[in-house]
Amino acid sequence: MGDRRMEDNIVQFCGVTGASTREARKYLEKYKRVDMAVDAFYNNPSEFAASTRHQPPAAPSTSKLTTLFNKYKDPDAEEITVDGTLKLCEDLGVNPEDVVLLAVAYELKSPRVGEWNKQGWIDGWKGLGCDSLSAMKQVLPQLRDKLANDPPYFRKVYNRTFDFARSEGQRSLAVDTAQAFWGLLLPHGLEGDALSHTKDVSEDGDVSMEDEEGWKPEYVQWWFDFLNEKGGKGVSKDTWAMFYDFVRTINSKFTNYDMEAAWPSTIDDFVDYAKARLASGA
Known part of the structure; x- marks a missing residue:
């Protein structure tokens, strides 16, 4: 370690x-x-104790968490809304646009951007072992690190983000909204192991050495450029979910992409766009 x-x-x-x-x-x-x-x-709290026996600490307090929830709750609603969220971020010393808040939203089952309900708040923070601002501050770096380096956890947060970010009653994400959240998640996952390249494996189990390099950070902007040129009203849940697999499996030259596989047509079109851009040196 x-x-x-x-x-x-x-x-x-x-x-x-x-x-x-x-x-x-x-x-x-x-x-x-x-x-x-x-x-x-x-x-066995005394396994490594030098002389004194430690008692396990009390479980996170529901009453403390309720008090904190009420501190940030909208006085005219039953939830914490955007104003309360901004105050919470200020007290935690975290930027409201920090990617770690997407992990917090996943843990607390936030229904949508900037909103937190009481049950999710209490159950989520309890699950993280927190009932005070100081404990919450301590757990944020752990969540940020886990999100960057744990692929299964990243995927859970990534998939949850689609529903979290979607406007109520809408089945897809607006393109600009999708880009905003991709712009938070993808660079963070690429910095660690969460979006590490998964190489091709042949039928006999040999890992392909033809192209060691996977998705490059600059391809995030290529994806955005493509979406902006293509137009369209939104990003479907299928495209959002499968784009994660695409980023992890595609090689840096897009030569291992299978057009016959069940990829969304938007990703098919992007591969053509990316290959053309590579060929032109743009």
């Missing part, structure tokens, strides 16, 4: 358990994963 990852995990472990940094490091070195280390701590 890298030093930075270990330090981040120690912060998370201590925030959940109340254990010392020294104990946290010992549990994490033995059990590797934060969730397994936390379980081990609760099952």
Whole structure:
């Protein structure tokens, strides 16, 4: 485990358990994963204790979370709305356009942009082990790192974002809205392992070495340029979902794309566009 990852995990472990940094490091070195280390701590809190027996901390408080929810809730509604969300971001020290908020929206089952209902708020923060602003601040870097480096988690947040960002009653995302959220998610996933390239595997199990390089960061703008030139009213859920698979599997020259596969026609057309752009050197 890298030093930075270990330090981040120690912060998370201590925030959940109340254990010392020294104990946290010992549990994490033995059990590797934060969730397994936390379980081990609760099952045997004195395993690495020098002399005193630690009591497991109290579970996150519903009353504390309710108080926080009411602090940000719209006085004329039953939910936290945009104004309350902006105040929450200010108190957490996070930019309202930070990609980590999409992970928070997933965890708290936010119904739409800038809105949070009480049940999702309480259940979500409890699941993250938080009932105070200080604990929430500590968990944000963990969520940001997980979103960047955990492909299954990234995909869950990515797929949830479509419904989260969609206007009520609409089946598709407006193109500019889709681009705004792709502009947050794709660069973040490409910086870590969440969108790492999945190479072709032959029938006998050999990994293709023909093109080691996958999707390039600049192709995000190519995708946007293509969508803007193409026009159209919106991005379907099918296109949104399958674009994730496309980004992970396509090689840097788009030569491994199968036009006969069940890709959305928009992605078919983009491949033609990208190949032409590569050929022209643009």
